[in-house]
Amino acid sequence: MNLSHRKLGWKLMRGKGLEIGALHEHTILPTGCDVDYADAISKEEAKKLFPEIDGSKLVDVKYIIDLDKSGLKSIGNEVYDFVILSHVIEHVANPINVVDELFRVCKKGGLILIAAPDKNYTFDRKRDLTPFAHLWSEYEQKVTEVTDDHYLDFIKGVHPEVLEKSEAELQQAIISVKNRREHAHVWDSGSFQQFLLTCFEKLGIHAQLVMENIGEHNKLEYFSIWQKTDGVNSYEKPQHSLVSKIRLAIGV
DSSP states (O other), X not given: OOOHHHHHHHTTOOSEEEEESOTTOOOOOOTTOEEEEEESSOHHHHHHHOTTSOGGGOOOOSEEOOTTTTTTTTSOTTOEEEEEEEXXXXXXXXXXXXXXXXXXXXXXXXEEEEEEEOGGGSTTTTSOOOOHHHHHHHHHTTOOSOOHHHHHHHHHHHOGGGGGSOHHXXXXXXXXXXXXXXXXXXXXXXXXXXXXXXXXXXHTOOEEEEEEEOHHHHSSEEEEEEEEXXXXXXXXXXXSTTOOOOOSOOOO
């Protein structure tokens, strides 16, 4: 697993930022950055829900927000110089709405880091990709909760042995993965890239690709950084799937 792309991307961040769902793996930011943390649960709640995590590594959460219920409504427009959402979007009920919110709270010219696991390199490898039409339907219906069907699909793909147990045990397993907010939606690098580009088109978001690194290269994820712009069709589709473009003068 090659994580050098993350460190290169982190060096791009400047100013005041927001990181959502960092839990115990917060982004290591350059000196001078100031970051607020947001999550659906507090640090103390996280200690109870995830006993396998070293509690001393959990971040202190400023905003207790549920992306499925209220999104980032407690945060105003264009507040932050950068926004980070790493390995969170696959857990939410309405990913398209989340993308819209990320760009709303980021200033023009600011950076949005979005990363999602590539199913080919995770426990999701046996699950089907989530079609954009499914996600768009959830967006139009203003879905605010992941349904049990999503979690049953997770169990089928990741823990199929549970299906052989009693109905009561299966229901308990669904409750467990729901409480832990396991992966509701599934992408590989190509489908997630297309998901973002289609979101930008349908939502009227203008974004310039700054950096991209895919699962085939890093054996883990689709990792991208976008600059929020105010121009029409100002984003550029990558010309090559392994492209890593740095368009800002960062001195690295």
